[in-house]
Each structure stands twice: as C-alpha cells, then as structure tokens.
Amino acid sequence: MKEEKYTDGRLFELNVLVGNWESINLNPTVIIYRNGNSYLLSVIHMNETSKQASLATYEIQEDEDGFFIRYNLKRTTISYDTKLDILTISALGDYMRN
Template identity: 85%
Template sequence: METKKFNLDRLVGNWESINLNPTVIIYKNGNSYLLSIIHMNETSKQANPATYEIQEEEEGFFINYNLKRTAISYDTKLDILTISALGDYLRN
C-alpha cells in the first residue's frame, strides 16, 4: 500500500466515510490543499464544516485535527483515503 508520498491532486474531491464518520472534501486553494470535515447537526440539519490545511513532513501528509497531528494516507490501487483519526474513505 502506498501511503507516504503521493500527488495531492489525486485526492481533490468528495470522500464518504465507510465508518459513518463525517464527509470530507479536499480542494486546492492557491498553493495549498485544504481538507474540510463536514459535521452535520442532527437537530438543525445544518452542515458545519471545519477546514484544515494539509501539511507535509518526511513521514507523509497530515492535518492538525483536535489539537493532534492526524496522518493522511492514500492507497493508489484501491483509491482509499485514510485519515488516522477517522478511518477509511471512498471517493463519492
């Protein structure tokens, strides 16, 4: 499984959690890539996005999610995005 280095352009789009976690949208803004986690308020049915800049280090890509470094990996063969705190995502 390729998890360390990959082209972030491949991740741009909408991703659905296979574990019923919030939907994720990845998009490019200038030279940065942003990851938005869309939390749905069950009562009001309002979408509540939280956006994080995808950062890179020697070990790979990550976001700072809930004050923790959260790894982002991608399986190029299966087209599965993994966010360590939230699990696996399939392209929507």
C-alpha cells in the same frame, strides 16, 4: 508488494485526492481541494437535531513522515491507497471517493 515512490519519496501526489470523500464508517464527509499553492481538507459535520451542517477546514501539511492535518489539536495522518482508491485519515478512518 512494495509501493512505488516518487523521486522525492512520496507515495502519492496531493492532486489525486482532490474531490469529495464519503466515510466507510459513517464519519463526517470530507472534501479536499486546492487553494493556490496549498491543499485544504474540509470536514462537514452534520447536527442530527437541527439538520445544520458545519464546516471545519484544515491545511494539509507535509513533513518527513508524510501528509497530515492538525485535527482536534493532534497530528492526524493522511494516507492513500492508490490501487483501491481509499483515503485514510487516522482520526476518522477510511473514505471512498464520492
């Protein structure tokens, strides 16, 4: 079954990703939110020893191949399964809406 694309070629709009996402594979929690005209993705890393949380925030960018962030200096693809409501971040795995 082929996914339906928007008229501009996108498979989904970024506004559907806004919210808190919990990793299926026990990776850090992710929050996606809008800031003016841009969308940001924040990764919450928890230090197990000190119990301190640290936040790393990335701007979601788009090119002809789709949405991505620069995570650890690498292009990290962001995809979304509209039917299952599953977010996939190539470097971190799958996420469910929290």
